[in-house]
Amino acid sequence: MKKLTLLGLGLLLFISCKEEEKETLVSTTIDESIKGKFEVDSTSSITWIGSKQTGKHSGTIKIKFGEFSVDAGKITEGKFVIDMNTIHVNDLEGEDKAKLEAHLKGDRDDVEDHFFNVKRYPEASFEVLTFTNENGVDMLEGNLTIKNKINKVKFPVSLEKVDDVITLTSPEFKINRTLWGVNYGSKSIFDDLGDKFIDDDIVLQLNIKEKK
Structure with a gap:
């Protein structure tokens, strides 16, 4: 009987730990005090x-x-318009910086597929579709438009209120x-690049602030 009692206690502890683990996985990070419609401040940016x-x-x-x-x-709805003419390079200076910025913007009229071609496509945009909490992580999904091509993207976000901002x-x-037709230097598009290719993946990070 004593062995059965100990076994029962162990089983109860195991179940309790599993329930606690399950509860932790679905815990929310939402601050329910945040409510309203917010205009985006001009200091907001995307790091790439x-x-x-x-x-x-x-x-x-x-x-x-x-x-x-x-x-x-x-987040119930939202749309952000991105000024592609403001592409800025942080890790270079002088002539090298100016050359790469011009290259990314598309400094050759005779090449349609020259990175972002900002003369023809001066703006990109992101429109919110859904906001969900998945295993304790807030996820934002929306339509990202670049060069007039639209694809869904989904990524983790944090929504915070600090000093009333x-x-x-x-x-x-x-x-x-390449899903948006930004094909320059992509080895998945061109076969003759050798080791002079540029990765298809671009890393992005949002920093969007409410306008005061």
């Missing part, structure tokens, strides 16, 4: 990292304007640029 065989470069792109609505800590941020996440 692009890589190739010989290294990588990083920089920012500014959010031109946008707004998002929050109800009980959940609402901030929407994300950890780093990746998108495959």
Whole structure:
């Protein structure tokens, strides 16, 4: 009987631990005090990292304007317009910096597929579709439009209120640029690049602040 009692206690503890683990996995990070419609501040930006065989470069792109609505800590709708003419390189200076920025924007009229071709496509945009909590992580899904091509993207986000300012941020996440026709230097598109290719994945990170 004593052995059965100990076995029962052990089983009860095991079940309790499993229930606690399950509860932890689905815990929410939502701050339900956040509510309202918020206009995006002009200091909001997207950080980017692009890589190739010989290294990588990083920089920012500014959010031109946008707004998002929050109800009980959940993003219900929103749209952000990205100014592609503000592509900025952080890790270079002088002539090298200017050359790479012009290259990314598309400095050759005779090449249609020259990175982002901002003369023809000066803006990109992101429109919110859903906001969910998955295993304790808030996830934002929406339509990302670049070069007039639309694809869904989904990534983790944090929505915080600090000193009465609402901030929407994300950890780093990746998108495959070729899905938007940004094919320059892609070995998945071109066969003759050798080791002079540029990775298809671009790393992005959001830093969006409410306009005061």
